[in-house]
Amino acid sequence: MRTLIRNISQLVAVPPGPVRGPAFSNPPVIDRAALVIEGEKIAWLGREADSPGGQFEHVLDAEGGTVVPGLIDCHTHAVFAGSREDEFVRKIQGASYLEILQAGGGIRSTMRSVRAASVDEIVEESLPRLTRMLGSGTTTVEIKSGYGLSPEDEVKLLLAIREIGRRLPMEIVPTYLAAHTTPPEYEGRPGDYLAAMTDDALLARIIGEGLAEFADVFTERGAFSVDESRRYLEACRRRGLVPKVHAEQLSSSGSTRMGVALGAASVDHLEFITDEDIAALAGSGTIPVLLPGCSFFLGTPPAPARKLIAAGLPVALATDCNPGSSMIESLPLIMSIACTMLKMTPAECLVACTANAAAALRREDRLGAIAVGHQADLLILYVPNVNAWPYRVGVKSVWKVIRKGRVT
């Protein structure tokens, strides 16, 4: 099947990731453009005046809109049960993240809801959320476990994540985040808990059934130390899971350097990143993923994005969609927040949510770019240029979502 998209006011031809330096800040833009899709892939792009001839089964009129790659949300906890709006209010009234965690709230509250729910119930609760993410332009989404915190309940969450991937026209990337927090039955014994969660038979099942690709850990005071995190990630890596790290979110711990040393695909958060960490990242293939939704949601200082960009790092952005610290489903809203709080331009935000997010998920050869041979995951926006997108904060600017060459 051959499809022509014509009458594009602005085509942002984001190159394959990781994108850094001048290309990060100024991705190629083609005005009055057209694009040809053959099957599931991009076959041609350029000025409409130069469009190739021949027969097209479909012609899509972009009506003067902007065309960009489908968005990639490379860090979420979007599959869970229950809701924590009560905690949202307590935080507004001054309770800190750690205070809520230590009082049995936070992750443990969602853990209780997940443990009490079946796979089907978790799917039914989460499906509308993922459907809305697709509608706001997210064509690929990484989803972490981490609310079951026992072998059977973590597998249950991973099964729910897989089922959602079967029901929606999105690419779902599953991550095993058993090391999210220590559950009550292992109180004070995080090492024993992690040993149980890296049991050979359990990891063999997760890998064997394709239930996870990545392993992630929350390295933080009140969660796991750098040494505990390293042992967990090494055990998961030996079985074939690629490491990721929740690093330097609430304090500086050296978790970024630990992740880089392990060859992590990404280190995520980085609000408290140091110059030493930035230097370590600069010589690595690890992608720094920033999650400004947390800073927005919690009213805390954001990561030093401009410093990372100036160091030539291929910065990615994600929602961190989760019920405690960032109940945000919309990557376009994250782009608006990154513009105002991280001082990133709309074009930089777009690259960070596409090519570099694909690199954080090790999919840059196939996803996240508008290049010949890349998968035709595309968005047609109502707005005439990319700057107008995050500028219109909270407005739905996504008109059509195209995945694998088909309008969803």
Ligand SMILES: [Zn+2]
């Ligand atoms: Zn997270």
